Amino acid sequence: MSDPALTSEPHSGRQPRAPRDVPTVWGNVPQRNKNFTGREDLLTDLRARVTDKVTAVLAHALHGMGGVGKTQLAIEYAYRQMSDYDVIWWIPADQMPLAKSALAALAPRLGLDDVAPGRVDDAVDAVLDALRRGEPYSRWLLIFDNADQPEDVRELLPVGTGHVIVTSRNHRWQNIADSVEVDVFSRPESLQFLQRRVPGITLDEGNRLAEELGDLPLALEQAGALQVEAGMSVEDYLDLLARETTKVLSEARPSDYPVGVAAAWSLSVERIKERTPGAWQLLRRCAFFGAEPIKFDLFRQGRYVLGPPLRDEVGDPIQFSRAIRELGRYALARIDNYHKTLQVHRLIQRLLQDEMTEDESDGLRHEVHLLLAAADPDEPEDLDNYPRYDELLAHAVPSGLVRCAPELTEGRRLVRNLIRYLLAVGDVPTGDRLSREALDAWLEDSGPDDANVLMLAGLRANILWTQGSYDAAFEMRRDTLERMRRKFGEEHDETLLTMNGYGADLRAQGEFAEALAFDENTLDLHTRVFGDDHPRTFSMANNVAVGQGLVSDYDGAHTTDVRTHEDRLHFFGRNDHPWVVHSYGSIGRDLRFAGRYPEALEIQERAYEDFAALVRQRILRADHSFVLWQAKELSVARRKMGLLREGLDLAEEVMQRYTAAFGDRHPDAMAAAMNVGNARRVWGDVNRDEALLEKADQVIETTYGSYGEVYGDDHPYTLGCAMNLAIVRRRVGDESGARQQLQTALDGLHARLGDDHHYTLTCMTALATSMAATGDLTAAHEAGARALEGLRATVGANHPHTLACASNLALDLADLGETAAGEELATDAITRYGALGLPGDHIDVLDAQARKRIAIDFEPPPL
Numbered sequence: 001m002s003d004p005a006l007t008s009e010p011h012s013g014r015q016p017r018a019p020r021d022v023p024t025v026w027g028n029v030p031q032r033n034k035n036f037t038g039r040e041d042l043l044t045d046l047r048a049r050v051t052d053k054v055t056a057v058l059a060h061a062l063h064g065m066g067g068v069g070k071t072q073l074a075i076e077y078a079y080r081q082m083s084d085y086d087v088i089w090w091i092p093a094d095q096m097p098l099a100k101s102a103l104a105a106l107a108p109r110l111g112l113d114d115v116a117p118g119r120v121d122d123a124v125d126a127v128l129d130a131l132r133r134g135e136p137y138s139r140w141l142l143i144f145d146n147a148d149q150p151e152d153v154r155e156l157l158p159v160g161t162g163h164v165i166v167t168s169r170n171h172r173w174q175n176i177a178d179s180v181e182v183d184v185f186s187r188p189e190s191l192q193f194l195q196r197r198v199p200g201i202t203l204d205e206g207n208r209l210a211e212e213l214g215d216l217p218l219a220l221e222q223a224g225a226l227q228v229e230a231g232m233s234v235e236d237y238l239d240l241l242a243r244e245t246t247k248v249l250s251e252a253r254p255s256d257y258p259v260g261v262a263a264a265w266s267l268s269v270e271r272i273k274e275r276t277p278g279a280w281q282l283l284r285r286c287a288f289f290g291a292e293p294i295k296f297d298l299f300r301q302g303r304y305v306l307g308p309p310l311r312d313e314v315g316d317p318i319q320f321s322r323a324i325r326e327l328g329r330y331a332l333a334r335i336d337n338y339h340k341t342l343q344v345h346r347l348i349q350r351l352l353q354d355e356m357t358e359d360e361s362d363g364l365r366h367e368v369h370l371l372l373a374a375a376d377p378d379e380p381e382d383l384d385n386y387p388r389y390d391e392l393l394a395h396a397v398p399s400g401l402v403r404c405a406p407e408l409t410e411g412r413r414l415v416r417n418l419i420r421y422l423l424a425v426g427d428v429p430t431g432d433r434l435s436r437e438a439l440d441a442w443l444e445d446s447g448p449d450d451a452n453v454l455m456l457a458g459l460r461a462n463i464l465w466t467q468g469s470y471d472a473a474f475e476m477r478r479d480t481l482e483r484m485r486r487k488f489g490e491e492h493d494e495t496l497l498t499m500n501g502y503g504a505d506l507r508a509q510g511e512f513a514e515a516l517a518f519d520e521n522t523l524d525l526h527t528r529v530f531g532d533d534h535p536r537t538f539s540m541a542n543n544v545a546v547g548q549g550l551v552s553d554y555d556g557a558h559t560t561d562v563r564t565h566e567d568r569l570h571f572f573g574r575n576d577h578p579w580v581v582h583s584y585g586s587i588g589r590d591l592r593f594a595g596r597y598p599e600a601l602e603i604q605e606r607a608y609e610d611f612a613a614l615v616r617q618r619i620l621r622a623d624h625s626f627v628l629w630q631a632k633e634l635s636v637a638r639r640k641m642g643l644l645r646e647g648l649d650l651a652e653e654v655m656q657r658y659t660a661a662f663g664d665r666h667p668d669a670m671a672a673a674m675n676v677g678n679a680r681r682v683w684g685d686v687n688r689d690e691a692l693l694e695k696a697d698q699v700i701e702t703t704y705g706s707y708g709e710v711y712g713d714d715h716p717y718t719l720g721c722a723m724n725l726a727i728v729r730r731r732v733g734d735e736s737g738a739r740q741q742l743q744t745a746l747d748g749l750h751a752r753l754g755d756d757h758h759y760t761l762t763c764m765t766a767l768a769t770s771m772a773a774t775g776d777l778t779a780a781h782e783a784g785a786r787a788l789e790g791l792r793a794t795v796g797a798n799h800p801h802t803l804a805c806a807s808n809l810a811l812d813l814a815d816l817g818e819t820a821a822g823e824e825l826a827t828d829a830i831t832r833y834g835a836l837g838l839p840g841d842h843i844d845v846l847d848a849q850a851r852k853r854i855a856i857d858f859e860p861p862p863l
Contacts, residue, residue, distance in 0.1 A: 017501040023082055024137065025109045027088035028102060031336055032079050033072050035221070037196050039190030042182065045079060050163045058143075059157050059164040061173035064182035067218030067345070070167040073182060075806040077165065087140035087162070092292055097422075097430040098394050100124050103142075103156055111136055115661070120427045122661050124156065141165065146291070150176050157718050168514040184215040193217070197224030198234075205234040212238060218345065225330045225525040226268045268330045269352070278313040279323035281334055285354035286344040288368040290398035293341035295391060296324070302374030306367060323687075366408070370397050373410035380421035389421040390705060406445050412438075412452040418458050428466055435460045451494075454484050458498040465504065470711070480833040489536050491529045496522065496536070503543055507550065507863045510715045510752055516547035518820055538568050538579070542692070546588060549861055552758040552794050554594035561586040578626055581610045585630045588637065589861070595799035597640045598837040604637040608723035625668070628658055629862070632672050636859050639679055640800075642842035644686060648679040666707060671860045673703040674721060677856040681728045685855075686843060690732075697728045707860075716759055719745040720858035723763050727855045730770065739770035758801075761790040762856050768812065769853050775816050784809035800836065803829045804854035811851060826851065 010542060049060055062070045078088050085107075091102040104123035107115050110130045115123045131140055140162030147153040147166045150173055157164050166177060173179055185193065190210035194201050197220070201209075213219040227237055266420050272279040285306075299306075302315040313319040324342060328335035334343040354360060372392055377385040396402075396418055404411035415438050422431030441461055442453045457480040464473035481502055484495040499522045506515035523544050526537040541564045548557035565583035572580055588603035611627045631654045639647030655676045658669040677700035684692035704725050707718040722745040726738040748762040764787040771780035788809055791802040806829040813822030826848065833845045847854045 022090045023085045025087040025089065025106070025140075026082070027106065028092075029078050029088060029143075030090065030334070032075060033192070035196055036072060036076050037193040038185060038293070039069070039073055039076070042073060042180065043077060045082065045616045046073075046165075046180055047081065050165075059166050059177040061166040061168060061177040061179045062182050063166075063168045063170065063173050063179060066130070066799060067216050068182050068184055071145055072217070074145065074165055074167050078141065078143060081141070084143045085139045085162075086137040086393065086725045087142075089140070089142050091142060091144045091156075092394075093153050093166070094142040094154075094291060094396065095397065096152050097427055098390075099144065099147075099153060099156055100392050100427065101129055111446050114657075119661055125660070128156075128158045129749040131162060132160040134161040138162065141556055143167070147173075185210070185217055185220070187215060188207075190215045190220060193220055194224060197221065198227050201234060202287050208238060222268045222330070222332070226271055229271070229326075229329045260460050265830065266351075266355075267829075268332055269355075272326060272330055272332065276323055278310060278319060279326040281310045282314075282323050282350075283327055283344070284352060284356070284512055285364055285368055285371075286333065286342065286397050287349040288365045289344070289349075291344070291349065292394040293336060293339065293343045294395065296320075296340045296342070298375050298391075302371040305370035305374055343672075365400065366405060368395075369401055369404045369408055369411040372396055372399065372401060373408070373414045373790050376410070376414045376417055378413070378417060378445060380417040386421070389418060391417055397434065402434065403441045403445075406442070406450070406452075409452065412442070412456075416456055416459055417451075419456075419463070423459075423462060423466060428463060432463050432467070435463055438581060440815070445765065446614065446756070449483055449487055451487065454480055454487060455494050458494065458501065461498075461505075462501060465501070465508070470505070470508040473501075474509060477502050477505055487651055491525055493529075496525060496529060499525070500536075500540060500543065503547065504863055507547065510717075510755065512547065512550040512716070516544070516551055519544045519547050519712040533567065533571055535571070535579075538564055538571070538583075539766075541567075542583070542586065545590070546862065549590060549593055552756075554590055554795065556595060558587065558590035561590055576614065578611075578614060581607055581614070581630075581673075584610070584624050585633060589633055592633075592640060593861070595795060595801065595836075597637070597800065601634075601637045601641045601739065604634040607633045622657075625661075628654060628661065628672075629668060632658075632668070632675060636675055642839050642844075644679070644683050644843065648676075648683050651679040665710060667710070667860075667863065670703055670706050670710070671862070673699055674858075674860060675707075675722060677703060677728070678724060678859065681724075681731060681857070682843065685731060693728065693731050697725075697732055700725050700728050714748050714752060716749060717860045719748040719752070719758050719763070720860060723766050723858050726770065727766060727857060730773065735770065735773045739767065739774055740766040742770050756790050756794055758794055759858070761794060761805075762801060764790070765801070765808065765856055769808055770854070772808075772812055772815065772853075777812060781809070781812040781816055784812050790835060798832050798836065799836075800833075802847070803832050803836075804856050807848040808853050811853060814851075 016102050046060065046062070062073055064070055076244065077467065078090070078667075082088060087106075089102075089106050091099055091110075093099040100120050104115075104120045104127065106127050107123040110127060112126045112130060115126050130136070131142075138161040140158075142158060142162070143165050144153055144157070144164070144166045148170045150168070150170060153166070157166075166173060177230060187210060189208070191203065191206045194206045206251040209223060210220065213223060223237065226232060227234065269280065269283070272283065282299070299314050300320070303311050306314060308756075313323060315380045324333075325337060327333040327342060332344065332348060334345075335341075336343070356364070375392060377388055379385050380389055382689050392414065396414065401411055402415055406412075406416075415434070419431050419435050419438075422428070423432065426523060435456065439453070439456055442450065442456060446453055448454075448457075457476060461473045461477035461480060464476060477498060481495070481498050484492065484498055488495050499518075503515050503519040503522065504591045506512075506518060508848060518538065523540045524536070526534070526540045541560055545557045545560040545564065548554075548560060565580065565587060568577070568583050569575060573582075574580065584603065585607035588600045588607060591597075591603065592600035596604060596764065608630050611630050615622050615627060631650060635647050635650040635654055637647075638644075651672070655669070655672040658666070658672040662669050663671065664670070677696050680692050680696035683689070684696055700721070702716070704721040707715070707721050711718050722741055726745070729738040729741070742763060746760065746763045749757065749763050755761075764783050768780045768784035768787060771777075771783060772833070784805060788802065788805045791799065791805050797800060806825055810822040810826035810829065813819075813825065830845070830848050833842075833848060838845055844854050
């Protein structure tokens, strides 16, 4: 006689929920397991630890070997305690890019709309800060699933008034978090689970089954699914299990899993293979994806790369749905019909791979690479494609896509596009790792002159540039460009794209004249290859305008930017397109450099408002790089027109936003900080605010140091910033130090740019002032006279810098006893100031009238 069936009803843990119990923010939490059983002690213990005053500030780690149900326990906890939280957010944490992306996705749900688009690290920082402050929600729960590398994930764990739960197989969490060990089921829990999963099972059968499977929840789930779906008796199952164990033991298997689960897996797969071969073939391919959810569409849309008969089955909605359903029924995959995904446990993936021959493994992995490549939208900078690239990234790296066969050009294209996507969203560390790994692998397989290797090397140079490794970027791009010219020719798309970046390398090296000549030639090539109405040509023309400004040809830059603005306006057909507004702002920058301050301010104000409108329309984020760049330009334009307070306030705001979005070592953030220093110095000067002058000195000194570290001590920008530091040092009483610094800067600018460059002549003007202040009147007169002559020739007699130099030289003439000549020069300068359209209370006009020295500061342009 058989044992009586188990009759005790296990506690399901379910509690009725009302709509009001649902958290305000609920994201990514997997579906609740309808067969969840037991674990009441663990759930109670976890709740007590989470709410305990002593351990509440810690993360709470559920750790244990694979298959014990850590994830299911965390899911159940989230559902049971949902009424206790305003925010519950699930984060897959087995890959850092996915963890960061999931955490960053919480930003808009917390109302953090000011984070620059695509800046994943900045969004993460904003989320962590909001959670720490408890604004707008103080009751939050974040669950980091499969966080097996504590050192990677630890920086992402928030602190504050909410709670953090981590699931992991890594015991090292015991040293970091309040740790809860999750073991296999107790025997009563195993029996409870089996009764729920396999109706009619007896106590003896349940005990025997649990004993053979080591009470491992995942193994019990697979065994129960097989018996229910196949109608197999426990006796037959145990007999098969005993025979299949020998087979399983003959294969390599993970050391942290008991043999029982491998045997249970083997039986389930054999049953699927017999009943639904299409599901078995689908499962085998899932073994080479990542352990994250796989979109159904990856198979549907890429089915043409699959071999028959699977290709036809995937193309048939009924057969494909059946295959998906069978994988779920046999517990070989977690099916989420709402999100239309399937997910295969990493253990099953590894065991599936172990069952294959090397040829089978290589073939199926290749098919997965084809599937991923087929899903590539091939436009990684398009915001609409970001979610798809995020999904592909989750599987591209685990699948070993970087080591795909060299002949799979589509796969290598996807790797390049993923790197471009990572650059676009600001995840440079991941892009750095992926590009290094891919470049090493492709060089080994294909050599340095392979087409894909060359294109990847160009991207690698971009990453080095973004990280501020300008010398390394320069060397890599130069070598790559030479190889591309030999491989592709001068007019190939990829050659031209690399040429575009090489001009930026030259500018970063301080080789302004050489960069301009190179970019002008490259623009001619773009026009010949793409035509004069192509976005790539517009971008190249923009670079030429930047180069023209850097050699003091402000009129040329203005002409180029006006033409580019018109071209973009005609191409996009609207004046509120971001690129059109960007070009319009560039015109304002050119006018400011040319000394046409009233016109520059008018354009900068309008461009600023146009970008603000785009932000209000949610076309751009408030911290988009275009928006911040324009705000910084407007700050300078206001100050140059004498709106000192307005310029300073905007400068302070922009510096803070730049630093938050890009870090304080980003070139644009450094330029914004230098703008703050200059604005503080002028406002402190006017108001005789010694404290503000000290703050100006501090920020300029710090930023000057950053320029030296990033660009090099002899870069024109570093030397230009030295002028700013010398000016503010004079204001705080260090006259001799200022003179020495200006002399060093002038020598450097003379060597790098020559005598007739605007920067050199500006520095010479500042040095003349320091010479006069230290009593060297003859030297001051000589330097001032040379500077005035040069400025008149370079930027024109009516440029504000020329007039400032003339006004200062008039003072030197008077000090040397040439009173009439000095007065004549001063009067002429004041008259010319009046013709510029500056307000009557402009600080430079007032200083000229009062016969006071006028300082000319330096604002580093974008490269």
